[in-house]
Amino acid sequence: SKVWHHDGSWWCILHDGRAGSYFYRLQQGTWRKGHLVYSGIPARADVLSDSNELCVLLWTVQEARVFKFRYSKENGSYYLLEGFPVALSLLKGHETAVLAKDSRGVLWVTYESQGAVYVSWSITGLHWQENRVLASSLEDDDISSIIAFDGRTGVFWSNQNSESLHFRFRHDRQPFERWEEEETVSQGGLVADDHVNLAVAEGWVYSVTKTSVDDANGEVNGPTQAQIILSTRSKRGVWRTYDVAPLSVETVTRPIVVLDDENREAYVFYRKGDDIVYKRTSLNEIEFVGEPVPAITVPGVTLNNVTSSKQNVNSSTGLLILATGDDGRAYHRLLPIR
Numbered sequence: 058s059k060v061w062h063h064d065g066s067w068w069c070i071l072h073d074g075r076a077g078s079y080f081y082r083l084q085q086g087t088w089r090k091g092h093l094v095y096s097g098i099p100a101r102a103d104v105l106s107d108s109n110e111l112c113v114l115l116w117t118v119q120e121a122r123v124f125k126f127r128y129s130k131e132n133g134s135y136y137l138l139e140g141f142p143v144a145l146s147l148l149k150g151h152e153t154a155v156l157a158k159d160s161r162g163v164l165w166v167t168y169e170s171q172g173a174v175y176v177s178w179s180i181t182g183l184h185w186q187e188n189r190v191l192a193s194s195l196e197d198d199d200i201s202s203i204i205a206f207d208g209r210t211g212v213f214w215s216n217q218n219s220e221s222l223h224f225r226f227r228h229d230r231q232p233f234e235r236w237e238e239e240e241t242v243s244q245g246g247l248v249a250d251d252h253v254n255l256a257v258a259e260g261w262v263y264s265v266t267k268t269s270v271d272d273a274n275g276e277v278n279g280p281t282q283a284q285i286i287l288s289t290r291s292k293r294g295v296w297r298t299y300d301v302a303p304l305s306v307e308t309v310t311r312p313i314v315v316l317d318d319e320n321r322e323a324y325v326f327y328r329k330g331d332d333i334v335y336k337r338t339s340l341n342e343i344e345f346v347g348e349p350v351p352a353i354t355v356p357g358v359t360l361n362n363v364t365s366s367k368q369n370v371n372s373s374t375g376l377l378i379l380a381t382g383d384d385g386r387a388y389h390r391l392l393p394i395r
Contacts (some may be wrong), residue, residue: 058367060377061106064130067377068106070113071387072099078115080135083377083389091134094124095142103156105367111135112164112182114145114156121145121154123164125182140183148175148188150197152251157203159210159229167191167203167212174201174214178233191225191236194218202253205229207260207292213242215249215266220279222249222266224290242288242296246279247272254313256323258340258369262290265314265325270304284309285327287343301325301336301345313363315378316340317394319371324392326352326378331359333380333390353390358382370394 060069067083073090078100080091100115113124122142126135147154148170157165164179174192179185191201191212201214211226222242227235242264252267265287270277283300290296302309307330315324321340326333327349334349353360363380370376376392 058104059102059364060366060379061104061111062366062368062370062374062377063106063109063111063128064133067374067391069379070094070102070104070115071379074099074385078102083391088389095122101153103154105156105158107158112156112158114154114166115142116145116147116151116154118149121147123156123166123179123182123185143183143185145177145185146188152198153200155202157205157210159205160208161229163229163233165203165205165210167201169195169199169201169214172197172199174212176203176212186233189234192216192223192239196251198251199249200251200253202255202264204255204257204262206257206262211255211262213253213255213262213264215251215253217249217251217269220245220247220249220269222264222288224262224264224296240290240294240296242290243280243286243298246270246277246281248279248281248286252311256314256316256367256369258316258318258321260292261340263314263316263323264288264290265301265312267310267312267327271309285312285325287314287323287325287345289343299338299343299345302327302329302349305329311362313365313378315365315376316369317371317376318369319394324376326363326365328361328363328380333360333363333378352378352392353380353388355382355388358384358386358388360388 077096103114105112109128111126125138150170151168154168175188196217221244247269250267285302312327326335333353360380
């Protein structure tokens with residue numbers, strides 16, 4: 058997530074293609090470039106906004122750094138807190154890394170490397186504990202994600218070797234090393250791939266994932282024939298899976314889920330063909346029907362890697378998404394919430 062909403066505006070952190078990664082703020086429909094976050098080669102970002110505090114994880118193949126900023130309403134900008142950035146040790150081979158903050162303010166990072174799921178944590182963000190293995194026997198191509206929910210911290214991951222999706226959580230007031238038993242979200246029929254995005258509302262966890270059914274030559278013997286699925290975990294720990302997007306002759310990939318907690322709706326955005334599209338459903342009765350709605354379409358440009366905020370949205374914020382084009386530009390769309 059490279060996007061967040063604060064002080065009446067949408068923000069993002071993106072590399073400018075030249076000098077480094079910068080703050081950008083959307084004002085009156087125009088992105089205004091702010092100060093430099095990180096100079097040098099393009100770095101991937103994961104951003105977590107919590108009131109006036111902003112936590113940022115920036116990483117490249119060679120290194121990872123954690124930043125903490127504080128927002129100054131008087132200046133309308135963020136300033137870096139003392140002692141930051143700090144280096145974060147990620148083992149080689151990670152494809153992605155995700156940041157979360159639990160109910161006690163502890164920061165957590167998860168990633169997958171060389172067939173294992175790792176977590177690291179820090180009470181202040183300045184000093185990080187060593188990587189701990191939560192799961193193993195994965196493919197190198199698998200990934201993990203992390204989310205805070207209902208006084209707990211949960212890690213979700215794919216396992217293409219066992220064709221399965223998994224989840225494991227800890228209670229925030231328990232010792233850092235104590236995690237509950239692994240939960241199987243779904244299994245069989247090429248249900249796993251390396252695409253995962255999480256959201257939470259009212260103690261329920263929502264995960265959107267891409268399957269690998271496009272690798273089969275026909276129907277699979279498993280829980281779904283769909284290319285994209287949404288899985289939900291109730292407060293009682295019961296998982297249920299719903300089809301979002303069917304298999305298509307066009308490319309269907311890279312889904313994210315955004316929750317509107319005012320109207321109790323879920324939006325799932327993904328790439329279909331050259332465009333970014335979405336489907337929407339009520340959280341009271343989840344069902345994704347009909348054709349997807351175009352979200353971002355740019356003639357002559359192939360779009361991918363749609364991203365949004367870790368925050369839930371409502372009518373006062375609207376819903377902002379960003380996507381990258383094969384022309385080297387980033388494109389946005391702000392959808393109204395009614």
